[in-house]
Amino acid sequence: MSELRLMKGNEALAEAAIRAGADAYFGYPITPQSEVIEYLMTERPEERTGMVVLQAESEVAAINMVYGAAGTGKKVMTSSSSPGISLKMEGISYLAGAELPALIVNVVRGGPGLGTIQPSQADYYQAVKGGGHGDYHMYVLAPASVQEMADFVSDGFEMAFKYRTPVMILSDGLIGQMMEKVVLKDEQKRLTDEEVAERYGDWATTGKKDRERNIITSLYLEPERMEQRVRRLMKKYERMEQEDMRYETIFCDDAEYLIVAYGSSARIAQKTVELARKKGIRAGLLRPITLFPFPTKPLNKLADQVKGVLSVEMNAGQMIDDVRLAIEHKVPAEHFGRTGGIIHTPEEILEALEQKIVKDGSIRHHTTREPSLL
Amino acid sequence: MTQEMIIAGFGGQGVLSMGKILAYAGMLQGEEVCWMPSYGPEMRGGTANVTVILSDDRISSPYLKVYDTAIILNQQSMDKFENAVKPGGILIYDPNGIVSHPTRKDIRIFRVDGYKLATEMGNRKVFNMILLGAFLKIRPVVTIKNVLKGLKESLPERYHHLLPLNEEAITKGMENVFPYDVEKALTAEHV
Amino acid sequence: MEVLDIIRPENQVFCKTKLMTDTTLTYCPGCGHGTAHNIAMEVIDELGIAEDTIGVAPVGCSVFAYDFMNVDMTQAAHGRAPAVATGIARIWPEKYVFTYQGDGDLAAIGTAETIHCCNRGENIVVLFVNNGIYGMTGGQMAPTTLPGMRTSTSPYGREIDTMGSPIKMSELVANLPGTYYVTRQSVHTHKHVRKAKKAIKKAFENTRLKKGLSFIEIVSNCNSGWKMTPNESNIWMEENMFPYYPLGDIKVNGKIKQVA
Numbered sequence: 149m150s151e152l153r154l155m156k157g158n159e160a161l162a163e164a165a166i167r168a169g170a171d172a173y174f175g176y177p178i179t180p181q182s183e184v185i186e187y188l189m190t191e192r193p194e195e196r197t198g199m200v201v202l203q204a205e206s207e208v209a210a211i212n213m214v215y216g217a218a219g220t221g222k223k224v225m226t227s228s229s230s231p232g233i234s235l236k237m238e239g240i241s242y243l244a245g246a247e248l249p250a251l252i253v254n255v256v257r258g259g260p261g262l263g264t265i266q267p268s269q270a271d272y273y274q275a276v277k278g279g280g281h282g283d284y285h286m287y288v289l290a291p292a293s294v295q296e297m298a299d300f301v302s303d304g305f306e307m308a309f310k311y312r313t314p315v316m317i318l319s320d321g322l323i324g325q326m327m328e329k330v331v332l333k334d335e336q337k338r339l340t341d342e343e344v345a346e347r348y349g350d351w352a353t354t355g356k357k358d359r360e361r362n363i364i365t366s367l368y369l370e371p372e373r374m375e376q377r378v379r380r381l382m383k384k385y386e387r388m389e390q391e392d393m394r395y396e397t398i399f400c401d402d403a404e405y406l407i408v409a410y411g412s413s414a415r416i417a418q419k420t421v422e423l424a425r426k427k428g429i430r431a432g433l434l435r436p437i438t439l440f441p442f443p444t445k446p447l448n449k450l451a452d453q454v455k456g457v458l459s460v461e462m463n464a465g466q467m468i469d470d471v472r473l474a475i476e477h478k479v480p481a482e483h484f485g486r487t488g489g490i491i492h493t494p495e496e497i498l499e500a501l502e503q504k505i506v507k508d509g510s511i512r513h514h515t516t517r518e519p520s521l522l
Numbered sequence: 523m524t525q526e527m528i529i530a531g532f533g534g535q536g537v538l539s540m541g542k543i544l545a546y547a548g549m550l551q552g553e554e555v556c557w558m559p560s561y562g563p564e565m566r567g568g569t570a571n572v573t574v575i576l577s578d579d580r581i582s583s584p585y586l587k588v589y590d591t592a593i594i595l596n597q598q599s600m601d602k603f604e605n606a607v608k609p610g611g612i613l614i615y616d617p618n619g620i621v622s623h624p625t626r627k628d629i630r631i632f633r634v635d636g637y638k639l640a641t642e643m644g645n646r647k648v649f650n651m652i653l654l655g656a657f658l659k660i661r662p663v664v665t666i667k668n669v670l671k672g673l674k675e676s677l678p679e680r681y682h683h684l685l686p687l688n689e690e691a692i693t694k695g696m697e698n699v700f701p702y703d704v705e706k707a708l709t710a711e712h713v
Numbered sequence: 714m715e716v717l718d719i720i721r722p723e724n725q726v727f728c729k730t731k732l733m734t735d736t737t738l739t740y741c742p743g744c745g746h747g748t749a750h751n752i753a754m755e756v757i758d759e760l761g762i763a764e765d766t767i768g769v770a771p772v773g774c775s776v777f778a779y780d781f782m783n784v785d786m787t788q789a790a791h792g793r794a795p796a797v798a799t800g801i802a803r804i805w806p807e808k809y810v811f812t813y814q815g816d817g818d819l820a821a822i823g824t825a826e827t828i829h830c831c832n833r834g835e836n837i838v839v840l841f842v843n844n845g846i847y848g849m850t851g852g853q854m855a856p857t858t859l860p861g862m863r864t865s866t867s868p869y870g871r872e873i874d875t876m877g878s879p880i881k882m883s884e885l886v887a888n889l890p891g892t893y894y895v896t897r898q899s900v901h902t903h904k905h906v907r908k909a910k911k912a913i914k915k916a917f918e919n920t921r922l923k924k925g926l927s928f929i930e931i932v933s934n935c936n937s938g939w940k941m942t943p944n945e946s947n948i949w950m951e952e953n954m955f956p957y958y959p960l961g962d963i964k965v966n967g968k969i970k971q972v973a
Contacts, residue, residue, distance in 0.1 A: 154546050154555065172804055180561060200803045204796065205829035212793035212826070216769065216800030219787045224800070242790050265561075326584050327542065327557035329549045341805075353785040353801065355808055357764040363779045365770075365788035412584070419583035493587035 151332045157297040158183035158324040160332070161227070161253060161317070164298035166193045168305055169336035170251075171222035172200035174213035176232060179265040180321035181255035184227045197338055207232040211239030211252075218248040219364040221344045221352030223305050227253035229321075230271050231262060233279075240314050241280030244381070245366025247351075249308035251301065252286070253317045255324040258489035266489025267321035269413060272466040275318045276440040283378045285385050287315045287392070288439040290410040294328035302333065307392060311384050312351075318439060320462070322412040322491060385441070394437035395446055399425065403432025405505050406450055407497070408471050409460040410436045413485070417460045419494035420501065427498075429506055439467070444474040451475035456505035460497055461485040480505065523578055525663050526586055529653075530571035530603055531595025536650030539676065540593075541572035543654065546672030547664035548576040558584040569598050576663055591661060593653055595636075597621055614656055614699065623707060631702040632660055639694050645684075648691035655695025666692065732758045732783045739777060741848075743943025745933030746774060748900040749842055750781055752910040753813070757784065760917055766809040767801050769794045771823075773815035774848040782813075792823025795830030798837045809920050811838040816857040817847045820882050824856075827886065834891025834925035838916040841882065841928065844935040845954060852938035856880045859957055864938070879957060883930045887964040893925040895964035899932045899955075901947045912962075925967075932958050 155163065162184045165173060173193075175185040185203060193199035200217075204210035210226045217224040228236060233254045243250050254275065258268035273279075275288045287307045289300045297319060304315040339347070345354040353362055368374040399421050400406070409417040414435040424431035434450060436443050451457065456479050459468040465483035472481050484500035486492040531537045538559050545555040556575040573589075575581050592603045594615040600622065607613050609628045617623070618637035634656035640649040651673075658666065666689075673688055718724065732754035740746045757766050763784050770778035772791035779786035789797040794812035802810040819827050819841050830837070846864055847853040853866040857879045861870040871879075887895040894916060898909035909931060916927030932954050936946035962970055 152549070154542070154549050154557075172800070174800065202799070202803060204799075205825055208793065209796040209799075209826050209829065212790060212796035213800035213803070215789070215793075216787055216797030217804045218800075219797075220767075220801055220804045222804050224804070238790055239793070246788075321561070322558065322584065325559060325561050327545060327555075328581075328584075329555055353767045353787055355765045355767065355805075356783075356785050361783055362785050363788070364786070365779065367776065367788055415581075416583040416585055419586075422582060491585045493585065494583050495587050 150334055153330055153332060154327055155294060155330050156183055156325060156327050157291070157294045157319060158255065159187045160294045160298040160330045161301055161319075162187035163191070163332060164301040165225060166191060166197055166199055167333055167335045168302040169197065169223060169338040170199050170225055170301075170305070171338055172202070172213075172217050172224040174202050174204050174210040174217070174224070174226050176204050176207045176210050176228065178207075178229045178232045180257060180267075180324050181227050181229045181253070183324070184253065184255075197335065199338065207235035208239070211236035214250050214252075215239050215242055215246070215248065218243060218250040219246070219353045221348030221354055222339075223249075223251075223309075225251035225253065225301075227255065229255045229257050230259050230268070233271065233274065237274070237280035240286065241282050241284060242366050243314040244280070244284035244286065245282060245377070246364050247312040247381075248314070248364065249305070249312050250314045251304045251308055251317065252314055253319065256318065256320040258487065264489035265321065267412060267462060267491055268487065268489055269320055269411060269461045269485070270463040270466070270487065271318065272439065272461065272463060275316050276442070276470075284381055285440050287311065287313055287388060287441075288318050289315065289394075290318050290437060290439050291323055292411050292414045292435065294323070294326065294330045297323060298330050298332060302336075310392075311388060313384065318411065320412055321489075389441035389444075392438065393441040393443055395443035396435045396437060397446070397450075398433040398435065400432035400434060400450060402430055403450075403453065404430040404455050405432070405501060406454040406457045407431060407433045407460055407501065408436070408447065408457060408467070409433065410439060410467070412491070413460045413462055416492060416494055417497055420460075420497040423494055423498050424501060429501070431501060436467075442470045442474065444470070447471065447474040448476060448478075451478040455479055457481040458497075458501050458505050459483045460492070460500075462491065463487055524581070525576045525591065525661065526589050527574050527591035527593065528571055528586075528589045528603055528606065529574065529593040529595075530569060530599035533570040535570070535595050536647065537570045537595065538572050540650040540654050541574045542676055543669060543672045544574050544576070544664060546675055547668035550668040550671055551664060553578055554581050556581045556584045569596065569602075571599065571603075591657070593657055595653070600624065612660055614653065614660065616653065624702070625704055625708065627704050630660075631704060632656065632699050633702045634695055634699040636695065639698060640691070643687070643691060643694065645687060648688055651688045651691035652695035652698075655692035656699035657695075658692070659696040659699050730754045730758070732763055734781055734783045736780045738781060740774065741937045743934070743936045743946065744774075744848075745844070745900045745931065746842060748906060749840065749909075749931050749933065750778065752900070752906060753811070753840060753913055754782055756910060756914045756917055757809070760914070760921075762809050762917065765807070766811070767805065769798045769801070769810070769812040771812065771814040771818040773818050775813050775815060775842065776849065778813050792818050792821070793826055794818065795823065795826040795835070795839065799830055799833070799835050802835050802837050806836070809838070809917055810836075811840060811917075813840045814842070815848070816841070816843045816845065816855045820856040820880050827882070828889070831886040831926050831928065832889045832891045834893070836920055836923050837926060838913070838920055839926065839928045840913070841930045842933050843882070843930055843958065844933045844938070845879070846935045846938040848935045848938050852935075852940075857882075857958075859953055881958065883928060883958075883963050886928050887969050891926055892928055892964055893967050894919055894927040895930075896928075896962045897930040897932060897958060897960050899950070899960055901934065901950065905960075930958070932960065
């Protein structure tokens with residue numbers, strides 16, 4: 149039965165993992181995401197669905213447990229926050245290199261270094277541009293609500309297995325810590341060992357019954373074979389962009405000025421758009437739901453319509469690079485964002501939009517109409 | 523209708539759970555709800571606050587600069603949030619421990635002696651429920667029935683025997699919330 | 714007896730280990746790795762568990778163990794084999810999971826994973842080949858390099874004052890409640906090979922009985938890294954390695970053996 153609950157983002161994600169039929173979670177505590185493993189430990193998923201939950205000795209160990217378990221063809225995941233994700237990067241590169249499906253959750257906090265435990269979006273580069281070594285990407289989902297924290301678990305696993313790739317849910321302390329109502333999906337049955345062997349026996353370490361042995365590896369010492377492997381990965385990423393790129397537009401139909409924002413910034417910027425429209429500024433919002441693949445084409449198209457673009461991120465300016473590449477200098481694009489764990493207010497964003505993009509005197513005043521909420 | 527509020531006080535005053543019960547009650551009546559706490563070391567002994575938003579529409583920003591209502595439970599929060607109330611909005615506070623009282627004339631201000639009443643009731647833990655009662659008297663955004671349901675859901679079963687006491691505290695709060703006259707208070711100060 | 718009689722199956726006294734692939738071993742001639750691979754695969758074959766066994770290869774000389782061992786294998790990041798094996802063993806509690814690691818992998822970069830995997834008593838077999846040197850990268854100092862021993866990163870001999878003492882992993886992990894069987898073996902003579910194989914067999918039987926972690930250290934030679942002939946290296950091993958790393962069982966059936 150689907151169920152309506154009031155939950156924190158972190159808790160909703162953990163509950164959704166049990167319901168999505170995840171086979172294992174390996175993690176290590178770090179603020180602001182410790183609720184994930186706390187919730188799982190409290191829920192005893194081992195009894196509910198048979199899901200394994202283990203607190204590892206470090207983030208490094210946790211991601212390598214994920215690597216081993218992902219190699220078996222089962223649904224496995226881990227979660228952490230920024231400094232912990234840095235530690236997992238080696239393992240993530242291995243997962244990508246060995247083409248293993250896995251779900252990694254980053255509830256981002258401010259950095260660099262040990263940083264702060266307050267919300268931030270400063271791990272954008274790390275999530276979409278590699279982070280670990282080598283030519284690879286993750287499929288990156290950016291939830292903007294507690295509902296999406298829950299929904300993206302099953303969506304993420306689906307993508308992980310469709311492309312045999314590590315998938316990241318790039319959240320932040322704000323989405324992780326806040327409570328909203330969430331509709332939880334019905335509990336899915338975990339696949340049986342036989343089903344896993346049947347579906348994924350062509351590559352996974354299910355035991356070499358009635359077949360040749362399988363090897364999980366990312367090591368190809370011959371450059372030609374390594375290049376082949378990289379090409380294969382790149383093909384996969386192209387397909388991702390064609391088939392599974394996701395975004396949302398809000399008030400974009402008649403927009404003259406565009407805000408691009410993801411995750412919690414998109415929520416805040418949505419309020420900015422409402423405030424702007426009350427002032428007669430026709431602002432719209434494009435929210436990338438997948439950060440990789442990035443909604444390059446829709447953004448490029450919107451650049452033909454608007455006069456300027458403001459990239460709003462809780463960082464010193466990272467996604468702005470992709471925004472600028474996407475709009476090909478058709479219109480000016482600027483960045484605005486607070487850092488260090490400070491959350492920008494809708495009013496601050498509006499001020500930035502006016503100063504950096506709309507600029508004095510260039511506002512065309514239209515008959516103000518209340519934006520109808522979606 | 524959207525109701526955006528902040529509840530702010532010391533950690534341990536039940537700020538977060540008051541917000542949670544409100545959010546839960548809102549959810550039970552089919553509203554969109556959002557509960558966003560301050561978190562981290564500042565919660566330990568320092569100030570704790572939570573933003574609660576109830577709306578019949580999709581909620582945009584969970585993080586706000588201005589609020590329709592502020593429920594204020596200590597001086598630091600008064601300093602921080604008095605000016606964050608929208609003109610025409612509401613400020614409810616417990617005068618216990620407050621040295622500089624609010625001075626704004628463009629908002630409606632109410633007082634409830636929550637700490638004193640809770641002490642009289644013999645259980646200081648119901649302090650937050652008294653404040654909640656006071657708020658609901660002024661802004662009946664959720665029904666008492668749903669609040670009690672929310673309370674039942676958020677309290678572990680071993681505390682369910684305390685439900686009647688909590689209900690009593692809500693009633694106490696509703697009966698003991700009074701408008702605070704800034705003009706009069708300012709004049710009195712000059713006398 | 715005619716030649717043809719000799720090659721009849723009933724007269725066969727030795728054959729290639731069935732669970733070793735036909736890939737030519739890439740280890741240096743004289744190295745103990747090949748023998749260690751062989752006996753591990755013989756045991757898995759003899760126990761009839763090849764279809765239910767998953768091995769984890771490390772980083773180091775045995776990084777390519779999966780090219781030779783004909784069972785499902787996962788190649789792990791440097792030092793992380795015990796964590797990778799934990800992941801697999803937790804997912805497949807009914808299967809046989811083993812790691813095959815060298816000293817740099819297990820006792821330096823992966824010490825934390827080793828200790829915690831042992832401490833949790835994961836139901837796996839750890840095969841630890843200790844040759845006191847980093848073989849693959851060209852003979853650098855390992856955590857198990859003996860005092861005074863020359864390597865490319867301790868060219869004047871390992872100085873205890875500045876480089877620390879060689880770490881005795883078996884004694885260390887034997888002290889953790891999670892280990893059920895800890896033993897130190899070698900594979901440089903027939904006698905020792907037979908004993909080591911027996912130990913490995915016992916280890917996989919422990920997995921079957923869900924007894925927890927079995928830790929088999931194999932003290933071995935690295936004639937290339939030690940810059941000796943294979944024979945010299947074995948003699949040197951007996952004279953220098955064995956006194957520091959004495960062979961024999963350290964912990965049996967969950968109980969540490971008292972030194973007589």
